[in-house]
Amino acid sequence: MSVHVATEFKTRNHYADGLIAALAEALPDSLSHDGCEAISLRRDQDDPNHVVSFTQWTTRKHYEDYLAWRTEQGMTDDVGEMLTEPMAITYFDEVIKVAR
Numbered sequence: 699m700s701v702h703v704a705t706e707f708k709t710r711n712h713y714a715d716g717l718i719a720a721l722a723e724a725l726p727d728s729l730s731h732d733g734c735e736a737i738s739l740r741r742d743q744d745d746p747n748h749v750v751s752f753t754q755w756t757t758r759k760h761y762e763d764y765l766a767w768r769t770e771q772g773m774t775d776d777v778g779e780m781l782t783e784p785m786a787i788t789y790f791d792e793v794i795k796v797a798r
Contacts, residue, residue, distance in 0.1 A: 700735055701758045702790040705751040713780040714747050720777065721751065724768075728753075731767070733760025747782075758789055 709717050721739055729737055733756040742748035755761040765787075768774055778784065 703753045704788045706786040707749045709747045731764045
């Protein structure tokens, strides 16, 4: 069963567009990384400095390996410079899905 990962980014004022651009540029490599099944970026309607990445991975280990790779590449440090606090990562199991 896949694991769903929510990564929250709270950016400094006027940095959200830069964060979204950086993440969008990284998406092709992220999606091709072993175990990545889906990626979605969302921006808070009430707080434009709050961006959330929702990803789906084959296993939690796949995501942890990916995060270690991004950290080694320096991306987490680059992204961290745009944030007011460290990114928050939460792991979810899907228990119910209803879709059209």
